[in-house]
Amino acid sequence: MKINITKTQSPKEKPQGSLGFGRSFTDHMFIMNYTEGQGWHDARIVPYGNMEFSPASSVLHYGQETFEGMKAYRSNGKYYLFRPEENAKRSNYSNARTCIPEFPEEDYVQAVKTLVKLDADWIPEGKDSSLYIRPFFIANDPFVGVAISKTYLFIIILCPAGAYFGSLNPVGIRVEDEYVRAVRGGTGRAKTGGNYAASMAALARAQEEGCAQAMWLDGIERKYIEEVGTMNIFFKIDGKIVTPALNESILSGITRDSIITLCKDFGLTVEERPITIDELVDAAGRGTLQEAFGTGTAVVISPVNKLRYKNKDIIIGTGETGETSRKLYETLTAIQRGEAEDKFGWCVEI
Numbered sequence: 001m002k003i004n005i006t007k008t009q010s011p012k013e014k015p016q017g018s019l020g021f022g023r024s025f026t027d028h029m030f031i032m033n034y035t036e037g038q039g040w041h042d043a044r045i046v047p048y049g050n051m052e053f054s055p056a057s058s059v060l061h062y063g064q065e066t067f068e069g070m071k072a073y074r075s076n077g078k079y080y081l082f083r084p085e086e087n088a089k090r091s092n093y094s095n096a097r098t099c100i101p102e103f104p105e106e107d108y109v110q111a112v113k114t115l116v117k118l119d120a121d122w123i124p125e126g127k128d129s130s131l132y133i134r135p136f137f138i139a140n141d142p143f144v145g146v147a148i149s150k151t152y153l154f155i156i157i158l159c160p161a162g163a164y165f166g167s168l169n170p171v172g173i174r175v176e177d178e179y180v181r182a183v184r185g186g187t188g189r190a191k192t193g194g195n196y197a198a199s200m201a202a203l204a205r206a207q208e209e210g211c212a213q214a215m216w217l218d219g220i221e222r223k224y225i226e227e228v229g230t231m232n233i234f235f236k237i238d239g240k241i242v243t244p245a246l247n248e249s250i251l252s253g254i255t256r257d258s259i260i261t262l263c264k265d266f267g268l269t270v271e272e273r274p275i276t277i278d279e280l281v282d283a284a285g286r287g288t289l290q291e292a293f294g295t296g297t298a299v300v301i302s303p304v305n306k307l308r309y310k311n312k313d314i315i316i317g318t319g320e321t322g323e324t325s326r327k328l329y330e331t332l333t334a335i336q337r338g339e340a341e342d343k344f345g346w347c348v349e350i
């Protein structure tokens with residue numbers, strides 16, 4: 001794929017001090033168009049900046065869009081991506097579910113690599129820091145009727161990022177037992193903005209009760225754990241690692257998959273199976289609910305020290321970050337930063 005590059009004439013100041021997440025962006029962005037009959041065309045990198053859209057643009061009304069989240073790391077003067085082909089593959093799964101044209105996976109990785117390389121001095125130094133990469137697809141027909149769009153944009157933006165919730169600080173999660181995120185036959189397994197639109201009211205309730213995110217139960221029986229806000233969820237119960245088995249209403253996290261691999265490598269028993277909220281309440285009562293943690297690209301591992309369910313707090317383990325959560329975080333971030341052996345071949349040099 002040929003990518004036309006227009007470099008910025010006025011490079012921005014890099015943010016100083018604590019980086020936070022998702023508010024500052026690098027100097028460039030990648031854009032490519034899709035037009036029916038012509039396919040994907042005009043791959044280009046241009047200075048980062050605001051874009052013009054018709055107010056009728058279909059994504060603004062009906063949310064036909066998908067996105068990804070991935071990270072680039074700096075290590076010994078080299079730059080790495082973590083399992084980028086998995087994001088390219090998942091992106092096509094999400095696109096297929098939302099009728100967005102397929103995008104060639106090698107071109108996807110090439111686009112990410114080319115943009116990150118150009119803005120590589122934005123990859124922050126330091127533990128817990130990385131460059132967050134947000135590729136996304138949007139439907140862009142200037143048409144207010146409900147239809148499958150004939151024109152799309154594929155865009156990639158980059159932001160330097162520190163720790164998401166503050167590295168390894170345990171958070172409280174509210175179990176949402178009224179609203180649901182996704183249903184059987186719905187779009188829960190696709191990474192599409194509509195799932196997040198559906199989640200905001202539960203997030204607001206969680207925050208009102210002092211929690212960081214909402215934990216979703218299944219849409220039919222409201223009893224099986226699905227996932228948490230932006231993360232997949234794991235529990236350590238009586239020495240075993242348990243996580244909900246994937247189904248079409250759970251996002252198939254790349255961090256989830258990597259954590260399962262690492263747990264098995266540590267010699268831990270991992271069970272992917274249905275988990276009910278009652279099982280967790282019981283385990284907590286018996287003192288066997290030892291740890292809970294969310295997994296996702298942005299957070300890596302986010303320890304959970306409290307589940308708030310029906311106005312009661314279920315305290316997990318000692319209420320502090322658990323040993324397995326910490327070991328998984330240290331191991332995965334060391335692999336990502338090139339400080340530990342990459343025995344699963346996850347890191348891709350740019």
Ligand SMILES: *Cc1c(COP(=O)(O)O)cnc(C)c1O
Binds near residue numbers: 227228254256298
């Ligand atoms: C992106 C996402 C995750 C985590 O996926 P990773 O590939 O690990 O980043 C989990 N749940 C939801 C709803 C997500 O959107």
